[in-house]
Amino acid sequence: MPFAVYLLGLAVFAQGTSEFMLSGLVPAIARDLGVSIPAAGLLTSAFAAGMVVGAPLMAALSLRLSRRAALLAFLVVFLLVHVVGAVTTSYEVLVVTRVLAALANAGFLAVAIATAVALAPADAKARATSVLLGGVTIACVAGVPGGALLGEVWGWRSAFWAVALALVPAVLAVLRSVPGGAPATVSAGGGVRGELRVLRRPRLLVLLLLGALVNGATFCTFTYLAPVLTGVTGIGSAWMPVMLALFGLGSFAGVTISGRVADRRPVPLLTAGGVALVAGWATFALTAGAAVPAIVLVLVQGTLSFAVGSTLISQVLYAAGGAPTLGSAYATAAFNVGATLGPWLGGLAIDAGLGFRSPLWVSAAMAGLALAVAGGAAGRNRMEVDLRGAAQ
Template identity: 65%
Template sequence: MPFAVHMLGLAVFAQGTSEFMLSGLLSNIAGDLHVSLGAAGLLTSAFAVGMVIGAPLTALAGRTWPRRGALLLFLGVFGAVHVVGALTSSYGVLLATRVVGALANAGFWAVALVTALAMVAPHQRARATAVVVGGVTLACVVGVPAGAALGELWGWRSAFWAVALVSVPAAVALLVAVPGGRPDAPKVSARSELRALARPRLLLTLMVMALVQGATFCTFSYLEPLVTRVTGFGAGWVPLVLALFGVGSFAGVTLAGRLADARPDAVAGIGMAALALGWAALALTAAHPAAALALVLLQGALAFGTGTTLITRVFHLAPDAPTLAGSFATAAFNVGAAAGPWLGGLALGAGLGFRAPVWVSALLMCAALVGTGALALSSGGVPAVRSATRVPTE
């Protein structure tokens, strides 16, 4: 695997830390800014909304930009808004920084995914995707728990400062590792790519991706109140529980990267069915510490392993949309990431208890399974992904 692909994963680590770290800081943010827990959870949704809007727009705008310059620009903006977020005392300003940061993150992802796939052979596409997505899982293992620990020691603002600082070495690594310029011009027009992405089977796959991600974020965004107020762990346990989810995520991405190129249908299908059962089991057993910890680990592995496989599937279903396929996959995942915390907040606001977001996750996964069934019926079975499919070169 090229060194530059690993450096893209490092940069994604910095950005993934920001995307996920609020799950361990919600109570502190809500108390400091005098807003409800649901309003604090909307900061995660705001980030996801920015990703949804930003992914296709930045991909379209940057189709011909030099890759290294684009990556550095997006990462620089991302670091700067975290400085603003660390300094503000306004919930509105913090909400705005989450949206702008997400726009920059979306632009980075749009360039990073296609850059990584352009550097590897066709049979290594799932592994390259896993390396980039692996940066997010490492954020769950190291960055998010560290952010939660910083929040407990020095307040939630210290976590924002940490993200800004981590962005600096990531930028240096990209400057060194990613080649400058753009050796190839886009071979198809933006309009042709958009037409390719309008195929019904691809749109149904994107809908399934959104449901899977919605289920993941619905529970993950409210994991801190679940483990402290239902499982009975003290606040000091929160970073460890988040790290456990991250360990599972890293294991799931790593395994999926090795299996998904050869057996994508099995990885995606089994993963989604197991996720539905796992969220229901967590809702039922959340009061039992041993069961809760085991399920947090398992669900992290299943969620990210399945997600990586679905990202790869989008590229295989849209080989004639090399620039925009990744951005649409990013947007679909973040539709779910926006809807999940919102739905979880509605369930909490309705007085259904701290287990309610987990039940919502189980229901979302049931809907994803229905969508997968419809996808299979529409073609007499979900097509296997073949490694001979063209690799995006843009």
Template identity: 70%
Template sequence: MPFVLYLLALAVFAQGTSEFMLSGLVSDIAADMAVSVPAAGSLTSAFAVGMIVGAPLMAVLSLRWPRRRALLGFLITFLLAHVVGALTTSFGVLLATRLVGALANAGFLAVALTTATSLVAPDAKGRATSILLGGTTLACVVGVPGGALLGQLWGWRAAFWAVALISVPAVVAVARAVPPSAPATAPTATPTTAPTTAPTGVRAELRALRSPKLLVTLLLGALVNGATFCVFTYLEPLATHVSGIDEAWVPGLLALFGLGSSVGVALGGRLADTRPLPLLVGGTVALVAGWVAFALAAGSPVAAVVLAFTQGMLSFAVGSTLISQALYAATGAPTLAGGFATAALNLGAAMGPWAGGRAIAAGLGYRSPVWVGALFVAAALVTAGVALLARRRRQH
């Protein structure tokens, strides 16, 4: 795999830390800004909404930009948004910085996905995707617990400053490692041939994105990711109020979820290119069972610890495989595929915390987001089954 993929993953690490870190800071932000816990949780949804809008929009806007310039522009904007977020005393301004940061993150990830998959052989998209998403799982293992620890020691603003500082070496790495220019359309390559460029227009790519298989894959990704973010956003109050885990151990619990996600992405990277269907079917069934078990056993600290790891692993194994399958299904849209895959996942990341917050606000308790997560994945299973039956009927 090209070394530049690992450097792009460094930037994704900084952005993933920002996207996930609020799960360990929700209570502190709510207290400091004098808002409710569900309102503070909406910061995660706001970030996701920015990603949904920004991913396809930024992908289109950056079509004619050299990739290095686009990546640097998005990354520097992301950095500045976190500086403002760390300084503000207004919840409204903080919410706005999350939207701006998300737009920049979305643009970066859309261009990075396209860049990553264009640098490898056509049958290695899964491995390239897993390396890039390795930055996200590293954020779960190191960045998110680190942010929670900083929040406990010096307040939640320290975590925002840390993300801004982490972004600085990522800017330097992208500036030095990514080629100064690249065609707007994605090159294709095989192990024995040099890359070639297949020009496509925006309209042609948008038409290619109407593929039923692609649309179903994107919907499944949104539902699975919705479950992940629904539970992860409220994992801190769930652990402290339901499982009885001391606040000092919350960073460790978040790290355990992140470690599981890292294992899941590695597993997905190994199987996504060769055996995606068994992984998706088996993983999704196990994911539903795991969320139900978590909801029932959340009162046990031991069960919470074990299931935080296993559910992190299953969520990211299935989620990363769905991303790579979306990229395979969108061969006719090489430039916009990454943007729409990013948008779909973040549609789930917006729906999940919102639905979990509504359940809490309705008085159903901090266990309720886990039940909502189980319903999201069950809906994904039903959707996949209906799509499979519809395809078989069309074939007969």
């Protein structure tokens, strides 16, 4: 794998840390800016909304630039808005910086995935994708406790400064290691309209739907993992950083497995992983009251969720061969739709009085729906093949 792909993974780690660290900084931000906890929590929602909207929009705009120029532009914007966020005393300005950061992050991730796939061997799309998503999973492990630690010692602004400083070597690395070249519209041939035509393929749309459902199931439980483990399992709150890190280690293992297997045997991985996901979420819901199975399933479900999710992203890139930039952007948007929808559905279940186990059942239902959609799509494809054969 070219070294430039790992450098892109480093940049993804820094940006992912910015997204995840906020959950540990909300109380401090609320106190410092004189707003309520829910208002400070909206900073996370602003970032998620920016990711959903920004992925296709920023990717389309980036097609007018070379990939190196687009990556540098997104990185520099991301760095600068964190500097502004670190010095502002206005809640409204901080909200705007989070939206702009999300737009830049979404654009960077879309172009970075397309660039990594282009730099990697033709049959190694899953390996290249796993390197970038590995940066996200490490950010998931390090972002929350790291941001919380910095906020505790030097204040929440120090976490923003840390992200900005971490991006400086990423900017230099992209400048030195990523090839320049013509704008993506020239290299891809066809521009935005050409890529959009590719994105209408039924198989691609099914893969995007599956990605949204699987990621929705993942983040439905991940969002409420602390109340599940403290309120149902009985694990002390002091152990929550360890549990979150365990889930993050599982997610890193998942993208690593996907990178090694998904290029050669994606269908068996998706089939077995999908069935195991449904069974795992249901088992977690049934056994959440016992510590040992709950701890084991935190690791197992993190592994399965990211192995299946990473494989789906790589399959989107294979299916969108003529639309590498917008294909990766739509994958990013679909997964963030799931990351928004899953926690919302889990919250509805809790508010309905179904208890803290209910997000686990919602995760099982979303994963089960994904399995049903995949089965239906596979059956339809087989039927179409049989009908064409009979007609001939």
